[in-house]
Amino acid sequence: MTASPALQLLIDLGTTRLASRLLDAQGDLLAEAGLDNPQFVHGTDVIRRLQAATEGVAAELQQLALQAVTQLTAELLKQAGQPLAAVRQGLLAANPAMITLLRGQPVAGLLRPPYRPPSLDGVWLHEAGLPPLYLLPAVSGFVGGDLLAYVYGQLPLVGPTLLIDVGTNGEMALWDGQAWWCSSVAAGPTFEGAHLACGMRAEAGAVYDVAVEEDRLRLRVIGDGLPRGLCGSGLTAAIGAAVAAGLVAADGGLRPAADIDSNLARYLCQDAGQPALCLYRDARCQLLIRQEEIRQFQLAKGALHAGAECLLERAGLAPPALEWVLLSGALGQALAPQTLKNVALLPEYMIKKVRFVGAGVLVGLGRLAVRPEGLAELDALRRAMRPYPLSGTPAFEQAFLAALDFASGPA
Numbered sequence: 001m002t003a004s005p006a007l008q009l010l011i012d013l014g015t016t017r018l019a020s021r022l023l024d025a026q027g028d029l030l031a032e033a034g035l036d037n038p039q040f041v042h043g044t045d046v047i048r049r050l051q052a053a054t055e056g057v058a059a060e061l062q063q064l065a066l067q068a069v070t071q072l073t074a075e076l077l078k079q080a081g082q083p084l085a086a087v088r089q090g091l092l093a094a095n096p097a098m099i100t101l102l103r104g105q106p107v108a109g110l111l112r113p114p115y116r117p118p119s120l121d122g123v124w125l126h127e128a129g130l131p132p133l134y135l136l137p138a139v140s141g142f143v144g145g146d147l148l149a150y151v152y153g154q155l156p157l158v159g160p161t162l163l164i165d166v167g168t169n170g171e172m173a174l175w176d177g178q179a180w181w182c183s184s185v186a187a188g189p190t191f192e193g194a195h196l197a198c199g200m201r202a203e204a205g206a207v208y209d210v211a212v213e214e215d216r217l218r219l220r221v222i223g224d225g226l227p228r229g230l231c232g233s234g235l236t237a238a239i240g241a242a243v244a245a246g247l248v249a250a251d252g253g254l255r256p257a258a259d260i261d262s263n264l265a266r267y268l269c270q271d272a273g274q275p276a277l278c279l280y281r282d283a284r285c286q287l288l289i290r291q292e293e294i295r296q297f298q299l300a301k302g303a304l305h306a307g308a309e310c311l312l313e314r315a316g317l318a319p320p321a322l323e324w325v326l327l328s329g330a331l332g333q334a335l336a337p338q339t340l341k342n343v344a345l346l347p348e349y350m351i352k353k354v355r356f357v358g359a360g361v362l363v364g365l366g367r368l369a370v371r372p373e374g375l376a377e378l379d380a381l382r383r384a385m386r387p388y389p390l391s392g393t394p395a396f397e398q399a400f401l402a403a404l405d406f407a408s409g410p411a
Helices: 038-042 046-080 096-103 145-154 188-192 232-244 263-267 291-315 337-343 360-370 374-384 394-402
Strands: 007-013 017-023 029-036 087-094 123-125 133-135 161-166 169-175 180-186 206-213 216-221 268-271 274-281 286-290 324-329 354-356 385-387
Touching (some): 007 096, 007 145, 017 360, 029 046, 038 046, 046 087, 046 096, 087 360, 096 133, 145 169, 161 291, 161 360, 180 291, 188 291, 206 232, 206 274, 216 263, 216 274, 232 274, 232 291, 232 337, 263 268, 263 274, 274 291, 324 360, 374 385
Parallel strands (some): 087 133, 161 324, 324 354
Antiparallel strands (some): 007 017, 017 029, 161 169, 274 286
């Protein structure tokens, strides 16, 4: 096959996972691929990786990121049957910490107030084995080009809208009808299912939804085959179903099987001396959600819930005025409003306004790739954003503690 003249490479460099696409000159999809971030060996979150970088592994972290991007590029070209020379350029979006590590820059400024990377500007990266890559700019030390790309892909908006990119960092932007506000909360790898012993990416065999049907939990599996693990949406749905069935209390504790007066009690068990929820078991695998894993989910969803609530309060936007909440990122699959309500992922008044956006960052990068004025529009969007730091503020801490519980009792 002859080389196309102007293919575009898109990379979403996430803390837990990378996603990528290859587009033709018209912006049509040619190939798609993803892989786990190999920097995981030095920490599941950016703070641990930044600390590791100060302890002598900065060059290794940089090389791991470059190798992952190179591997994805090769996979996309293989799928499309195209040589590297066919790719005119690439666009890469990530949070500020990931960009700093990728560029091999000093990280100390991201580990202490005012939490600023060496640079917030976009920059072209030239590396052997890769096309020229434009690394999107950041808004602040805690809001990066990944959120900018996601928001850019959803423009123009009609009415006040909250956009949330659910991931290891829960980045969010609010359009209040006149101005932009943005912030970020630390969620950890929970929403990708990465903290689970039975966690997996959203691919064939992953449980992506769980519902209560009389005295059983019905599992829905990507590809309709046998379950192999839980992805982010499957974990959220499983906990939501367990709350609805009364297997998990409002405070997040798994109830003793003896307290359940239905056959649903059979899903409760003990694993290594601690309570667990057993969703499925066969000769190949066992899908368990342990009590400590539910606690980690509570921390992540509590941060997301509190962050969304505080951002609206900071903007002075009354809850009835909010028209849409757009969720994208690690959950992978759309979830029923009742599931979101059961786990209290967001304030209740937001849940009926939720719409799911698939691959929001890559959609935004794709729009950016085909618009000649795209980079100028992105820069204007960045300059319009008002960052609002949440971590450590009394308002956030209070809202976070209040957001930890699930819905009370069966739905």
